[in-house]
Amino acid sequence: MSTEHYFSADPSTPGRPAEVTFAINGRDYRLASAGGVFSNGRLDGGTSVLLKKGALPTAATTGALLDLGCGWGPIACVLATEAPAAAVYAVDVNARARELTSANAERLELPITVAGPDDVPGDVTFAQIWSNPPTHAGKSELHAIMERWLPRLAPDGVAWLVINRHLGGDSLHTWLVDGGWAVERKASQKGFRVLRVTRKTD
Template sequence: MAGEHYFSADPAVAYERHVVVFEALGQEFRLTSAAGVFSRDRLDPGTATLLAEAPLPNVSTEGVLLDLGCGYGPIATVLAAAAPRATVYAIDVNQRALELVRENTIGKQVVAALPDEVPEAVGFTQIWSNPPIRVGKAELHALLLRWLPRLAPDGVAWLVVGKNLGGDSLQRWLVEQGFAAERHASRKGFRVLKVQKPLSRGTAAA
């Protein structure tokens, strides 16, 4: 039942804390999670697949990176560790998740924010997301159409979607919207998609 609450702006479930331990970048990460956020007691398999299969940024990466639907911050934390010269925006609608991100990234160049708190002028060199498929197709499409156009001209988005949750159909839909979308990897039932800016304006499907 707790899984239903991570879409809430202010989860009503008790603030039961957990520690999630995982490896990335050849190091161990120990993050605080809590009830009422996505995958509260382990690194979600989709997120694990994304971090393992997509090419992470490195020490030379600059600009602004986005963790879209950040939860308690595993992607944002890894991005900040991988690219210390970049700024990472971690956005979510869940206030508890944002509190946890701030706790997990103290001293890092991470900005935890609600979607409407991100300045309109900010663009992104990279977007990373394990998008919330279960919010429904209409809301998911609106979410992606809000943020993917904010990629820099040479920017790239890395998305992970379960095959059984519509990974292949989402890739087709992105192409229909005019994005360059290709399957970068397939692992354990997940698709890792590489998405780049629309090929030209005005090509979005109705």
């Protein structure tokens, strides 16, 4: 692997195309991936655990849903498929990731809004945030991402996060609680923690 990370804004790694197949909630998906993005060529183990253990939205779900750090778009595509009445946003700093997510959304005829972090309208609040955040970016960057996006949850919104236990899963849990969030560990599988994060109620 090169020293360039998947969270680079404009990766120079060759964009060798790949195709990924996976099944979630009884539905089969076939999506395009490429070099220079997170987990190119396969569905990452953490993302798989998140989508299987988190409470996916349903056809009755409305409002805005966010796939934060979308990569090539597996979470966004699942959210948009499961909740066609919701407005799904897919956000990533990586331009190639955004291009792949847009192509996959078009291929599946899913109305996903793909954007860079600075391009999401400031007045949009999210009923749900889903993320397998970039732990390899470092603790300070991870915390900055959470501090930027979690406050954009709607008052009754929920965030579903997956974190590798060996890459700070438990410390993130503690940090979120110390920051005033209500956090439940909903699953622990294959070394990953699935956290449900909401605003604390009085």
